[in-house]
Amino acid sequence: MKKKSINKNSILLATLSACLFLFSTIASCSKEPNTKIDTENGDLANINVIFKASIYENEGTLGTKSSTGKSNSTPKSLPIQTNTIELNNDFLLVAELAPAENSSSPAKVALASDKKAVVENNNVDADIRYKIVVYNETGKYILEKDYVHGKESLADAFQLPSGKTYSFIAYSVNSTTELPSINFSDIGNKTLSTSNISVAGEQDFMYFRKDMSVSATSQNNLEIILKHLFSQITTSIDATQTKYDITHVSSSIAISHQPNAAINLSTGAVSRSGSGTDISLTFPTTGGMLLTSLSNIINAEASNNMALKIASITIGPLTQTNVIPFSSLNITPGVKYDMKLKIVPTDEYLTHRGVPAVRINGNIWMQHNLGADISIDPAQTPQTVSLFGDYYQWGQNTVVASKTESYPNSNWSSITDLPVNSWNLGTENNPIKASGDPCPSGYRVPTKTEMEKLINSTVASEKGTWSPDENNFTAAKILTSKRRRDVVIYFPIQGGYGYGTGGANGITPTNLIFRGVIGLYWLSTADASSRVSHVYFTNTGISPMFGGSNYDQQATSENIRCIAQ
Incomplete structure (x- = not known):
């Protein structure tokens, strides 16, 4: 039989084609992350990945290596920063910025004997993605592996050639969906020194590094503690x-x-x-x-x-x-x-000058009417006669009627041309208590401006039965602080004593009127026309106002609620 001749050129061409195919395949694969290593000729060491926790700069000792590979000791003390400001005299705002308390409390490590990752109880949410990247002792990139926290058991075995030292880098952005890829500044020279990660400023980037020698004959525990960098x-x-x-x-x-x-x-x-x-x-x-x-x-x-x-x-x-x-x-x-x-x-209850008082928007008011029993809780329901106060004429300091009298007593005066500064020797904005002021030491009759400030600083409501009756002691106007809902001041609706014609100076007092439907409280303010002022409480509103255009208003008898000097 005649032998066939072999064409050497054909063999050479086939060989070159095979080499080109192999080269092309290798070049194509080099673009993808390495997840496995060449076994070379030697034993492989099993790497036990133990995810311990994530920490911040201010969190304490965990008894292991930190994210930089150095022993993790208690960080330097960080100060607590505080500040207190006033909010337009309405509130104090107490502000504090402090390092958060240590939230990392990993349990003792349960060393794994198998080839797969294990996880401890820690402060990282389930399904958070993280990556481990390995470099050899010269800094050359070896491989990378992705993990999902809580599902580490599903990961492939992690093995490296024994007897070598590696740099292990772990990172995460604390996300269940996002895990940035590694960037190499020199794609042809993949090394640790040319590796970086790009992230957005709002991503919670966490980092870990540990340099460790591995051995096929010992336990190789890679205990990961991710450190927040932002x-x-x-x-x-x-x-x-x-x-x-x-x-x-x-x-x-x-x-x-x-x-x-x-x-x-x-x-x-x-x-x-x-x-x-x-x-x-x-x-x-x-x-x-x-x-x-x-x-x-x-x-x-x-x-x-x-x-x-x-x-x-x-x-x-x-x-x-x-x-x-x-x-x-x-x-x-x-x-x-x-x-x-x-x-x-700033609103609160307090005792001022031995008297139960309430502070509202910077001013301190007596809790009771002048002449009421200050041992009785003004919030009691039903309200009783003990919470009613005495009656006074404007500018004078004598009681002209008690809470139970139907007609003014002999202290009532027909003199109605008292000076406009009878209760205030100062100004509307800077009042000074006068000698005729009936309030106790440390207190005085409020100005019209101060009453308006109280009204504007509170929310008004009512209690009791609002109906005209000399024996109705239940009705009261309630002013609740806008700053603190449980701070309240009560104004009993006591009515007052009017005046009529006749008698000395052509004026005479009348019987008690308006009890249970109108509250009348004196204010120290008088204007240039000698009109004196009071506040007028009804079940539909509150009106601080001036009285008539002459001195006759001074003949009426009303209640007083004192304010601190």
């Missing part, structure tokens, strides 16, 4: 002392928060970029006395000029605008902060 602030507003709900709040953190960041995987160093912006606070719900915002990630350099701005806030019936609780806060990257704002009403 700051986080959670803001709460507490208005529980006011007893009112917060129904609206618009606020922001003024800081140079930058929209982008690049992280060097070798060191964890952060390079920030983009134009700095403020961060708006979001409160998921309003309508309660305690509100908590969503946590805000802050991508900014260490700063001592962060400010908290409240454009507007509504607490109960009051709205405050343009409030700045803080203007020069110190913020450290990687620290988790709690910003606590407590609304403290």
Whole structure:
């Protein structure tokens, strides 16, 4: 049989084609992340991935290696920053910015004997994605593996050639869907020094590095503690002392928060970029006395000029605008902060000069009418005669009728041309108690301006039965503080004694009128026309007003509620 000749050129062509195909395949695969390693000629070491926790700069010792591979000791003390401001004399706002309490409390490590990752109880949510990247001792990129927190058991075995030292990098953006890819500044030279990650400024980037030698004959536990590299602030507003709900709040953190960041995987160093912006606070719900915002990630350099701005806030019936609780806060990257704002009403009950009193919008008022039994709780229901006070004529300091008399006594005077400064030797804005003022030491008759301020600082309501009857002691006007719902002042509706014609100087008193339907309380203010003033309470309104155009109004007999000097 004749032998067939073999064409050498054909063999060479086939060989070259095979080589080109192999080269093309290798080149194509090199574009994808490495998830496996060449076994070479040697034993493989099993790597046990133990996800322990995530930590912030301000959190304490965990008894293991930190995200930088060094022993993790208690960080330097971070100060608690506080400030107190007044809100238009309505409230005190007590503000505090403090490092959050340690939220990482991993349990003891249960060492794994199998080849797959295990996870401890920790403070990271389930299904959070994270990546582990491995470099050899020269810094050459070896492989990377993706994990889903809580599903580590589904991951492939993690093995590396034994007897070598590797750099293990782990990172995450604390997301169940997002996990940034590695960028190499030199794609032809994939090394640790050329590796970086690009993230958005609002992403919660966490980082870990550990250099470790592995052996096929020992346990190789890669205990991961991810460290947050950006700051986080959670803001709460507490208005529980006011007893009112917060129904609206618009606020922001003024800081140079930058929209982008690049992280060097070798060191964890952060390079920030983009134009700095403020961060708006979001409160998921309003309508309660305690509100908590969503946590805000802050991508900014260490700063001592962060400010908290409240454009507007509504607490109960009051709205405050343009409030700045803080203007020069110190913020450290990687620290988790709690910003606590407590609304403290200045309104309160107190004892002033030995007398039960109430402070509303900066002024202290007696809780009882002048002449009432101050040992009786003014809030008692039903109201009794003991809470009724005595009656006085304007400008005088003698009692002309007690709470139970139907007609003024002999102290009543027909003199109605008393000086306009009989109760106030000063001015409307700077009153000075006069000798004819009947209020006890430390108190005086209020001005018309002070009564108007009380009315504007409260919400009015009524109690008891409003009907004309000399024996009706139940009716009262209730003024509730707008700053603190449980601070209340009561004005019994006692009526008064009018005047008629006849008698000395052509004027005579009348019997008790208006009890149970109108409350009449003297004020110290008199105008240039000698008109004196009082406040007029009905079940439909409150009117601080001047009386008639002559001195005759001084002939009436009304109640007095004293204010502190």
